[in-house]
Amino acid sequence: xxxxxxxxxxxxxxxxxxxxxxxxxxxxxxxxxxxxxxxxxxxxxxxxxxxxxxxxxxxxxxxxxxxxxxxxxxxxxxxxxxxxxxxxxxxxxxxxxxxxxxxxxxxxxxxxxxxxxxxxxxxxxxxxxxxxxxxxxxxxxxxxxxxxxxxxxxxxxxxxxxxxxxxxxxxxxxxxxxxxxxxxxxxxxxxxxxxxxxxxxxxxxxxxxxxxxxxxxxxxxxxxxxxxxxx
Amino acid sequence: xxxxxxxxxxxxxxxxxxxxxxxxxxxxxxxxxxxxxxxxxxxxxxxxxxxxxxxxxxxxxxxxxxxxxxxxxxxxxxxxxxxxxxxxxxxxxxxxxxxxxxxxxxxxxxxxxxxxxxxxxxxxxxxxxxxxxxxxxxxxxxxxxxxxxxxxxxxxxxxxxxxxxxxxxxxxxxxxxxxxxxxxxxxxxxxxxxxxxxxxxxxxxxxxxxxxxxxxxxxxxxxxxxxxxxxxxxxxxxxxxxxxxxxxxxxxxxxxxxxxxxxxxxxxxxxxxx
Numbered sequence: 001x002x003x004x005x006x007x008x009x010x011x012x013x014x015x016x017x018x019x020x021x022x023x024x025x026x027x028x029x030x031x032x033x034x035x036x037x038x039x040x041x042x043x044x045x046x047x048x049x050x051x052x053x054x055x056x057x058x059x060x061x062x063x064x065x066x067x068x069x070x071x072x073x074x075x076x077x078x079x080x081x082x083x084x085x086x087x088x089x090x091x092x093x094x095x096x097x098x099x100x101x102x103x104x105x106x107x108x109x110x111x112x113x114x115x116x117x118x119x120x121x122x123x124x125x126x127x128x129x130x131x132x133x134x135x136x137x138x139x140x141x142x143x144x145x146x147x148x149x150x151x152x153x154x155x156x157x158x159x160x161x162x163x164x165x166x167x168x169x170x171x172x173x174x175x176x177x178x179x180x181x182x183x184x185x186x187x188x189x190x191x192x193x194x195x196x197x198x199x200x201x202x203x204x205x206x207x208x209x210x211x212x213x214x215x216x217x218x219x220x221x222x223x224x225x226x227x228x229x230x231x
Numbered sequence: 232x233x234x235x236x237x238x239x240x241x242x243x244x245x246x247x248x249x250x251x252x253x254x255x256x257x258x259x260x261x262x263x264x265x266x267x268x269x270x271x272x273x274x275x276x277x278x279x280x281x282x283x284x285x286x287x288x289x290x291x292x293x294x295x296x297x298x299x300x301x302x303x304x305x306x307x308x309x310x311x312x313x314x315x316x317x318x319x320x321x322x323x324x325x326x327x328x329x330x331x332x333x334x335x336x337x338x339x340x341x342x343x344x345x346x347x348x349x350x351x352x353x354x355x356x357x358x359x360x361x362x363x364x365x366x367x368x369x370x371x372x373x374x375x376x377x378x379x380x381x382x383x384x385x386x387x388x389x390x391x392x393x394x395x396x397x398x399x400x401x402x403x404x405x406x407x408x409x410x411x412x413x414x415x416x417x418x419x420x421x422x423x424x425x426x427x428x429x430x431x432x433x434x435x436x437x438x439x440x441x442x443x444x445x446x447x448x449x450x451x452x453x454x455x456x457x458x459x460x461x462x463x464x465x466x467x468x469x470x471x472x473x474x475x476x477x478x479x480x481x482x483x484x485x486x487x488x489x490x491x492x493x494x495x496x497x498x499x500x501x502x503x504x505x
Contacts, residue, residue: 034246087309087467095467097310098264098295179264179295182278197412198273199437 007205029187032100033167036107040163044112048119049145052127069113078176081106098179106173111163122155123148154226161222168215262291263473266311268382269410272296274430274499279492284479290472298381306330309465312473314458317382322456331458337480338489338500339454342386343432344445346424360448364390371403373423377414378406387426428453430499
């Protein structure tokens, strides 16, 4: 328990004096995870709704795949992205390995199946409710997708937060493709992994507390937004 | 829909704030990627060296700290511009295979055998590390191995094989597949013997009941070498900037910077011939 109280004091100290390096790390964590979560929403949500409202060949396969990929191991995704972006890989000429961009790509791949699967689930219910009316209205497919997303925006917020939560807490993929480079690709989670390795358990725990506080803050903002929506 | 617009606007603000966040390393245009070992990163050496180098040359060094085996693999795929690693045999093979050029000795320190205070194998104070390993194997005392093909792991395996022992798979021999720090953390909990480089140990905080039992055997010398990734094989390598780093490390200025690094007053890396 001594470790925990020391960690608490360290965490307060770090935040209190606005440690520059820590602020950079927090900024990068938020930047990478929010970008990946938003991108996954842009890619995954329309696919998820389309799966709910239309019938096409391969639909069942796609649903199965998106559900199965919920358990995609981050470190495998990291490895695949690594091999693709490596100088000896197909995209090597762009020099993207060990950059924040590579981390966003890896997280986007991790998050998209989550967004697709969850969006499909709630859109399925909405479509059963509103599908008939939309078809009578003669709404086109893209318009139907947009309307379903608008009706289900509270659920979309939950899905966004789920995706963001997965991204901000993830370490396996980003440490492989980002390289945990100080001041460049070091995030909250990779910093925690490093401090743990150094045996600086109290500092690692302190960083963990800061990360949790960050997560709570993002969720609180979302909660307030959702409440404003309902009015 | 108004809520959606507010949400989008808020997100746009947050993202633009984050992506324009003033980060010194982001602004640095000239940089090289260095694949190196956990011991050099975790001991804080790079935190000391790189600012000095950056000030002198304007070049930033982005360190990817992994085990020596993985660092060599990163270099062999062309994903780093230079290496700073510690496994002489592996380094020579890397150069012989055409992956790297101009291997130079940069610095050295040594490995130490760390173990539990009550020392069940009775190795404390031995000079001969082979004898210590033999005693540990004889009473089958817990031994934590990196098991990750790092320079430290390769050194440890060489000692076992010089004794004609193959401990792999034995219940007392724990192959962890982890970095130095994680291995030390686990060894603390298991009260196991463990081979570590002195720099990582000096910087390690969570020592529990472990202490240095065997040191000073000349077999335990740990030389670090700098290698440039071969630009003939990987044209995208930053030849010029990585050459500046390579030369600086072996220059009087670089060597003085290495020598001046201390943890709690203890010098952890030495230059010149051991």
